[in-house]
Amino acid sequence: MADTAFTPRVFSGIKPSGGLTLGNYLGAIKRFVDMQGGDFETIYCVVDMHAVTVWQDPADLRVATREVAAGYLAAGVDPEKSVLFNQSRVTGHAELGWLFSCVARVGWMNRMTQFKDKAGKNAEAVSLGLYAYPALMAADILLYHATHVPVGEDQKQHVELTRDIAAKFNHDYKVDFFPQTNPVIEGPAMRVMNLRDGTKKMSKSGESDMERINMLDDADAIAKKFKKARTDPAPLPETVEGLADRPEARNLVNIYAALADITNEAVIEEYAGAGWGRFKPALAELAVENLAPISSEMKRLMDDPAEIDRIMARGAERAREISDPILAKAYDIMGFVR
Numbered sequence: 001m002a003d004t005a006f007t008p009r010v011f012s013g014i015k016p017s018g019g020l021t022l023g024n025y026l027g028a029i030k031r032f033v034d035m036q037g038g039d040f041e042t043i044y045c046v047v048d049m050h051a052v053t054v055w056q057d058p059a060d061l062r063v064a065t066r067e068v069a070a071g072y073l074a075a076g077v078d079p080e081k082s083v084l085f086n087q088s089r090v091t092g093h094a095e096l097g098w099l100f101s102c103v104a105r106v107g108w109m110n111r112m113t114q115f116k117d118k119a120g121k122n123a124e125a126v127s128l129g130l131y132a133y134p135a136l137m138a139a140d141i142l143l144y145h146a147t148h149v150p151v152g153e154d155q156k157q158h159v160e161l162t163r164d165i166a167a168k169f170n171h172d173y174k175v176d177f178f179p180q181t182n183p184v185i186e187g188p189a190m191r192v193m194n195l196r197d198g199t200k201k202m203s204k205s206g207e208s209d210m211e212r213i214n215m216l217d218d219a220d221a222i223a224k225k226f227k228k229a230r231t232d233p234a235p236l237p238e239t240v241e242g243l244a245d246r247p248e249a250r251n252l253v254n255i256y257a258a259l260a261d262i263t264n265e266a267v268i269e270e271y272a273g274a275g276w277g278r279f280k281p282a283l284a285e286l287a288v289e290n291l292a293p294i295s296s297e298m299k300r301l302m303d304d305p306a307e308i309d310r311i312m313a314r315g316a317e318r319a320r321e322i323s324d325p326i327l328a329k330a331y332d333i334m335g336f337v338r
Contacts, residue, residue, distance in 0.1 A: 011146035085315030198247030
């Protein structure tokens with residue numbers, strides 16, 4: 001079976017680890033919406049099993065899982081056009097994750113930079129799940145024979161590992177069963193940075209709420225944060241190259257371009273030489289126009305958790321329709337008696 005025989009299919013997910021930010025929206029959810037109804041089947045997941053690689057309060061995990069689902073729906077992920085569910089409802093993720101743990105090599109896991117970043121000097125005390133979760137991530141993707149995964153640069157290594165696992169499985173069992181998944185990395189704001197420090201990624205765990213735009217922020221909060229975002233004294237440059245050593249300026253231009261669906265070059269063409277007194281209010285207005293309706297709809301959905309759960313349960317049924325035959329075939333290839 002050649003790669004061209006696989007159904008073009010996108011899989012991606014977001015971990016419910018406490019609060020969606022503008023980074024989640026521009027780096028992931030907005031792209032998920034844009035890919036619907038096109039050349040791909042689209043499968044989007046709340047990867048709640050990844051969240052528990054570090055301890056989660058059970059009540060908080062339930063809220064965070066529904067918040068991510070609400071974010072998907074409010075931003076325009078259509079559960080009729082896409083499959084939308086939370087990972088733990090489809091046990092095939094964990095099952096294939098174990099099979100892949102037996103295919104992947106320890107040396108491959110040791111090269112995963114995200115584990116080193118998250119574990120730091122405390123590597124001996126973190127959970128085994130935090131170390132091994134890239135095998136589960138590969139299973140998330142390959143359980144659906146996904147051919148494409150929209151990711152940020154910081155996740156590209158995990159897609160490369162997924163390709164390695166697929167290749168080793170196919171080689172070891174002399175089959176051409178799992179596809180070579182391709183990362184899709186595009187867009188001007190793939191890595192949205194901190195509004196107070198343009199050298200750091202925007203994070204829900206940052207010290208100050210002014211560092212980030214939360215997807216549940218109302219219009220006033222969104223406008224205030226952009227107007228107070230850190231900048232340097234110089235006006236916007238005449239060319240994009242002039243942003244190279246100006247991280248805060250570059251970040252705000254990236255965000256404007258992503259929200260407006262235009263290039264950075266087009267932003268600079270419109271605002272070349274402009275001061276921040278002109279640019280930041282324009283950015284704030286654009287952000288409110290795009291984000292405030294999503295925030296309002298998220299809040300409405302969060303007030304009806306039963307509706308969110310119903311949508312995810314139906315999505316899980318559809319996910320199993322795709323994944324069950326793939327998982328069964330993987331078991332068969334490996335020689336399990338079932």
